[in-house]
Amino acid sequence: MSSKSKWVYIFNEVEQAEKYVDGEWEAVRGLLGGKGANLAEMTRLKVPVPPGFTLTTEACNAYLAAGENFPEGMWEQALEALKAVESATGKKFGDKKNPLLVSCRSGGKFSMPGMMDTVLNIGLNDDTAKAMIQLTGDERFVYDLYRRLVQMFGSVVMGIPDEPFEEVITRTRRKAGVKSDAELTAEDWQKVTADFKNIYKHHTHRSFPSDPLLQLRKATEAVFKSWNGKRAVDYRNAAGIAHDLGTAVNIQTMIFGNMGDNSATGVAMTRNASTGEKHIEGDYLMNAQGEDVVAGIRLTNDIKELKKDLPDAYAQFEQICENLEKHYRDMQDVEFTVENGRLWMLQTRDGKRTAQAAVRIAVDMVEEGLISKEEAVLRVSPDQIDFFLHPQFDIQSKQKAHSSGSFLAKGLNVSPGAAVGIVAFDADRAEKWAKDEGKDVIMVRPETKPDDVHGMLAAEGILTSRGGRTSHAALVARQFGTPAVVGVSSLEIDLANRRMHVGNQVIKEGDWISIDGTAGEVYLGKLETMVPDIKDPWLLKLLLWADEFRRLGVWANADYPKDAERAREYGAQGIGLCRTEHMFFEAERLPHVQKMIMTDLPRERQEALAAILPFQREDFIGIFRAMDGLPVIIRLIDPPLHEFLPNRFDLMHELFDLKIRLQHTANLAQVDDLLEQIRQKETILKRVESLHEANPMLGLRGVRLGIQIPELTTMQVRAIFEAACAVSKEDVVVHPEVMIPLTSHVNELKIQRQALESEAKKVMDEQGIKIDYKFGTMIEIPRAAITADEIAEYAQFISFGTNDLTQTTFGISRDDAEAGFLMQYISTGVLPENPFAVIDPNGVGELMRIAVTKGRSVNPDLECGICGEHGGDPESILLCHELGLTYVSCSPFRVPIARLAAAHAALQGRITKDQ
Ligand code: ADP
Ligand code: MG
Numbered sequence: 001m002s003s004k005s006k007w008v009y010i011f012n013e014v015e016q017a018e019k020y021v022d023g024e025w026e027a028v029r030g031l032l033g034g035k036g037a038n039l040a041e042m043t044r045l046k047v048p049v050p051p052g053f054t055l056t057t058e059a060c061n062a063y064l065a066a067g068e069n070f071p072e073g074m075w076e077q078a079l080e081a082l083k084a085v086e087s088a089t090g091k092k093f094g095d096k097k098n099p100l101l102v103s104c105r106s107g108g109k110f111s112m113p114g115m116m117d118t119v120l121n122i123g124l125n126d127d128t129a130k131a132m133i134q135l136t137g138d139e140r141f142v143y144d145l146y147r148r149l150v151q152m153f154g155s156v157v158m159g160i161p162d163e164p165f166e167e168v169i170t171r172t173r174r175k176a177g178v179k180s181d182a183e184l185t186a187e188d189w190q191k192v193t194a195d196f197k198n199i200y201k202h203h204t205h206r207s208f209p210s211d212p213l214l215q216l217r218k219a220t221e222a223v224f225k226s227w228n229g230k231r232a233v234d235y236r237n238a239a240g241i242a243h244d245l246g247t248a249v250n251i252q253t254m255i256f257g258n259m260g261d262n263s264a265t266g267v268a269m270t271r272n273a274s275t276g277e278k279h280i281e282g283d284y285l286m287n288a289q290g291e292d293v294v295a296g297i298r299l300t301n302d303i304k305e306l307k308k309d310l311p312d313a314y315a316q317f318e319q320i321c322e323n324l325e326k327h328y329r330d331m332q333d334v335e336f337t338v339e340n341g342r343l344w345m346l347q348t349r350d351g352k353r354t355a356q357a358a359v360r361i362a363v364d365m366v367e368e369g370l371i372s373k374e375e376a377v378l379r380v381s382p383d384q385i386d387f388f389l390h391p392q393f394d395i396q397s398k399q400k401a402h403s404s405g406s407f408l409a410k411g412l413n414v415s416p417g418a419a420v421g422i423v424a425f426d427a428d429r430a431e432k433w434a435k436d437e438g439k440d441v442i443m444v445r446p447e448t449k450p451d452d453v454h455g456m457l458a459a460e461g462i463l464t465s466r467g468g469r470t471s472h473a474a475l476v477a478r479q480f481g482t483p484a485v486v487g488v489s490s491l492e493i494d495l496a497n498r499r500m501h502v503g504n505q506v507i508k509e510g511d512w513i514s515i516d517g518t519a520g521e522v523y524l525g526k527l528e529t530m531v532p533d534i535k536d537p538w539l540l541k542l543l544l545w546a547d548e549f550r551r552l553g554v555w556a557n558a559d560y561p562k563d564a565e566r567a568r569e570y571g572a573q574g575i576g577l578c579r580t581e582h583m584f585f586e587a588e589r590l591p592h593v594q595k596m597i598m599t600d601l602p603r604e605r606q607e608a609l610a611a612i613l614p615f616q617r618e619d620f621i622g623i624f625r626a627m628d629g630l631p632v633i634i635r636l637i638d639p640p641l642h643e644f645l646p647n648r649f650d651l652m653h654e655l656f657d658l659k660i661r662l663q664h665t666a667n668l669a670q671v672d673d674l675l676e677q678i679r680q681k682e683t684i685l686k687r688v689e690s691l692h693e694a695n696p697m698l699g700l701r702g703v704r705l706g707i708q709i710p711e712l713t714t715m716q717v718r719a720i721f722e723a724a725c726a727v728s729k730e731d732v733v734v735h736p737e738v739m740i741p742l743t744s745h746v747n748e749l750k751i752q753r754q755a756l757e758s759e760a761k762k763v764m765d766e767q768g769i770k771i772d773y774k775f776g777t778m779i780e781i782p783r784a785a786i787t788a789d790e791i792a793e794y795a796q797f798i799s800f801g802t803n804d805l806t807q808t809t810f811g812i813s814r815d816d817a818e819a820g821f822l823m824q825y826i827s828t829g830v831l832p833e834n835p836f837a838v839i840d841p842n843g844v845g846e847l848m849r850i851a852v853t854k855g856r857s858v859n860p861d862l863e864c865g866i867c868g869e870h871g872g873d874p875e876s877i878l879l880c881h882e883l884g885l886t887y888v889s890c891s892p893f894r895v896p897i898a899r900l901a902a903a904h905a906a907l908q909g910r911i912t913k914d915q
């Protein structure tokens with residue numbers, strides 16, 4: 001850049017800055033930093049801002065690039081700007097009569113803890129201090145400023161630790177026999193200032209610089225250098241902020257909130273940042289300077305009191321807050337100072353807020369005419385919706401727990417929300433305590449299995465010491481919205497003695513614990529929770545607006561009527577996946593299922609299936625009732641048969657035990673009995689062994705089962721259609737869609753379709769009712785995706801089972817990989833992201849694109865959906881939108897999130913098109 005480059009902008013030169021960056025406000029923020037840009041903008045809005053100027057981020061970058069030398073012309077421009085400030089204030093920097101004091105404030109494009117702190121009161125030395133005393137007649141005030149300068153300059157610019165300074169003050173208080181700084185006299189502060197200068201000299205081997213310009217120059221350089229400081233670099237790495245942005249420096253006339261009882265300083269939010277309510281929230285201190293409010297040394301006052309303390313200043317402040325909100329069209333976080341009754345604004349920026357406040361503020365602002373509905377929808381992130389679905393721990397209660405040492409351990413945050421309960425170490429006890437005794441229970445296991453589900457359902461929360469994000473515990477917890485923390489490796493569970501420990505903390509069964517599934521934390525004892533409300537009226541309104549904008553349908557995965565009801569309540573427009581596995585697993589049904597698997601006789605198999613049918617019919621009736629008028633996709637049985645039989649090793653153990661007992665029998669009747677038992681077990685074991693597969697994921701499951709045992713398909717179809725006919729008679733409107741899992745070749749579908757249609761027709765003829773139904777398949781094998789045109793000849797809909805499709809596309813077994821190499825792949829960047837959490841766009845996504853295109857080339861009306869877990873992931877939803885899917889289907893608890901994410905996808909598409 002040439003020597004004519006403009007490195008410095010006075011606060012009233014915002015137009016020049018805009019021109020330089022071609023009018024983009026984001027670019028102005030980039031040039032002047034967030035703080036500087038808003039100080040300039042407020043100046044333009046005629047908000048009272050103490051005069052000052054900004055050294056640009058470009059100046060910072062040039063300084064660092066030149067080996068820590070100011071770029072040519074920069075310091076001259078700064079001195080020019082200082083002159084302009086002098087004439088605006090009528091004061092002079094370093095003057096012995098009417099000295100100007102300034103602050104030096106850092107500020108990059110994004111606010112960044114870890115950057116250099118602010119130095120206040122620059123320009124003070126023994127001479128200017130005297131002049132200030134002359135002017136104000138307040139020696140105490142001036143020496144208080146002076147000692148602050150020496151300390152801040154010392155610590156911020158020269159890196160001197162705070163302790164020696166603090167020691168001096170403590171000693172001084174003790175000597176004076178007073179409790180607070182406010183009681184110290186002018187002489188005390190004068191002495192403190194002198195002591196501070198000695199500390200400065202001791203640490204830096206130099207005298208405190210008395211030249212105001214040198215003070216200013218050194219402070220400026222320190223801000224520039226702090227951009228590359230370790231703290232700042234670490235923070236940027238963590239927050240994903242670019243390293244080449246640089247920081248700006250703001251030099252600004254000092255305003256004194258510590259000039260007496262007519263002065264004050266404070267911070268405020270223009271709305272309540274926790275609830276979003278529309279009223280100013282904040283804290284202030286009378287007779288105090290800058291940092292004092294946030295430093296927490298003195299007890300602050302509620303901003304409401306300011307109305308009484310300084311009524312005129314407060315009225316003006318209120319007006320300014322309103323104007324700033326109107327101008328920035330968002331809630332603002334502001335800093336202000338009142339000097340002798342006169343109000344000055346020192347900072348404004350968009351305020352940080354909780355999820356609840358974000359929703360309410362976005363909706364309120366639409367109603368106040370400040371923003372459009374589209375903007376409101378885009379301002380809330382899908383993840384923020386999650387907040388409304390689960391109880392959360394009160395922040396203060398958590399802080400207290402940390403400081404009192406009741407924080408126990410951290411694990412994986414697999415299912416959000418807060419849960420408090422007593423520890424139960426097995427499913428039966430968890431269920432008994434919860435159901436029979438009405439206790440709140442946290443079920444704790446090393447890991448969970450399908451036969452633990454009854455306990456998991458009864459529990460408030462689930463905690464395991466092993467397992468990953470896709471462990472059984474994690475999946476079940478998410479499906480039912482139960483808070484869960486898994487993989488807490490520091491937790492040692494001693495099931496035999498019914499206790500667990502973390503380090504030397506011992507927790508017995510029945511003790512209270514609290515788990516935070518949002519953060520993955522475990523606490524001892526009961527933490528306070530607060531329950532956000534899914535019926536929050538602002539949230540409901542926002543979601544209705546989101547529905548106006550989205551093009552994707554949002555359906556839910558629900559296996560039980562209770563899930564279906566919840567899904568509907570949350571806004572689901574259909575069931576995209578009703579799994580039927582559980583309809584085989586339940587206690588009264590499992591014996592029939594096992595009999596069906598064990599027998600080779602067609603008649604016995606028929607009998608077994610006939611016994612299961614009425615149960616399944618009832619299940620379907622419940623779901624159809626809940627989904628009156630909406631489509632329900634039912635997937636026929638999917639898992640390999642061995643899952644319904646006892647475990648092979650358990651059986652071998654039991655056999656072994658029986659044989660041992662046989663050796664110790666006393667009478668023949670017992671021998672007969674034992675022999676009979678052994679024979680039975682051996683038959684089962686034989687069957688289990690014959691069903692054993694080296695690779696069950698790729699074995700006899702899904703449609704392959706239906707082809708192998710056609711009676712299974714027929715029974716399920718009969719149950720579905722009998723249920724559909726039954727509810728039709730109650731005037732419930734049913735749209736069943738029967739889905740075949742794991743198809744890889746169109747012939748499989750042809751065969752199943754034939755079996756299905758003839759059975760469906762039979763039932764409808766028997767009942768004399770016509771049911772409007774569809775037949776389709778899951779796409780979870782690459783071959784099926786690639787041949788979707790052939791498949792579309794026989795399927796009226798396809799649904800991407802992206803869990804299996806990801807496994808089969810990558811050739812990765814998820815359960816094995818997530819516990820093993822996959823996490824390492826992700827952390828070392830071999831894979832950019834976990835493909836089981838976010839759809840892999842170039843592989844799996846591309847297969848989906850091929851399937852949709854080929855499928856719709858044959859049948860333009862082909863309904864295309866997704867029912868894998870990805871259907872609830874915002875990034876994957878964006879991809880589904882781009883692929884033109886008909887709907888996404890996800891867990892009921894993610895339905896509201898998906899509604900918003902689908903709207904974002906549509907609106908973002910619209911925005912990029914507009915550009
Ligand atoms: P931070 O980014 O840490 O908030 P700031 O630059 O905003 O740092 O300043 C820290 C404190 O000093 C704030 O309370 C701010 O209002 C106050 N302050 C900064 N400059 C001045 C000034 N010129 N006059 C009065 N107070 C100031
Ligand atoms: Mg600030």
Ligand code: MG
Nearest residue numbers: 741780801804
């Ligand atoms: Mg599958």
